[in-house]
Amino acid sequence: MTTDTGRTRLTPDERRAQLLELGVRLFSSRTIEEISIDVVVEEAGVSRGLIYHYFDGLQGYREALMRYAADELFRQTAPPPGREPVERLAASLAAYVDYVVANETGYRSLVAAAAGGNEAMRAIYDETFEAMGERFFEEAPALEMPDTPAVRLVLRGWQAMAEQLVLAWCEDKGAMTRAELLRLITDSLPLLVGLV
């Protein structure tokens, strides 16, 4: 429970960030549909009015949460600077696998919200994966990935496969080691690009 004194000490930006961080924590054990105004009010000790003030209601709050989680995924999968392109992308893919494994419930909820027909949620999901895909073309000369419509199609298919592989692996980690999973995801891209 936050006191009035504690509340007034935060700037609006800090308060907003605090509400989003709380939501992301709720994400780890709840689907996005289970995050209601009541849950947030109870867990954060804030008034309903504050959620409406900052996010224009529950839908706005859920969308802001989705954007926050997607930005976090994008940030955590940034290719590390100062290495060879192939190594940079392998590190990025390893970070993606680790992010999904560490945030499985929230990630599944993000996928479900995006696929479930909500346009705003889908747009956030699509933009994030498109931006992650752009990283491959930025390193394209070293990767021999020509920027053609066919290669872009392959990249989208490969991203869907990588996501499914990680989510399925979370349910059956005995099927292969993390290193084998990473190698499968990393090595499959040039093979697939080679088919078009």
Place this chain on the structure above:
Amino acid sequence: MTTDTGRTRLTPDERRAQLLELGVRLFSSRTIEEISIDVVVEEAGVSRGLIYHYFDGLQGYREALMRYAADELFRQTAPPPGREPVERLAASLAAYVDYVVANETGYRSLVAAAAGGNEAMRAIYDETFEAMGERFFEEAPALEMPDTPAVRLVLRGWQAMAEQLVLAWCEDKGAMTRAELLRLITDSLPLLVGLV
């Protein structure tokens, strides 16, 4: 508008099948959330009571529709008898691509309903894809696909890729020809299995 005379001429099974066929037609231009009791009553000229009688309400009707569409997909992608295993599976994949292209709205709606968090919908979707995947193991000796947890993981990932490739191709058919898309989907499976 069906008359009372027309209505009594159908057996219960025929009436049920008729309501499902109507729903599948509605699917081609509407998402599953847009199929309401009101829409069915208006389009089929049947009473609300009939939907409740046969399907125990709207949710039951939507689930029955999903099952009907999934069975149709499974039936239409049956590998044709009397050919070589590799040809049989290539024909099955071609049928899958053509089914998705011909029923794009309904198929996207099926994917969305399955991903969107409804357990019953997800189960129907998962069972269908699992059953389609089993076909590969039935032909396994000829395909050199050992039935191991790692290969099953790869198969699930490849199915997600194939679905995404077809759906993305529907939006950008200039990216490659149908024949190139088919070759990409068909030839990628042995390459991916070869990685584990």
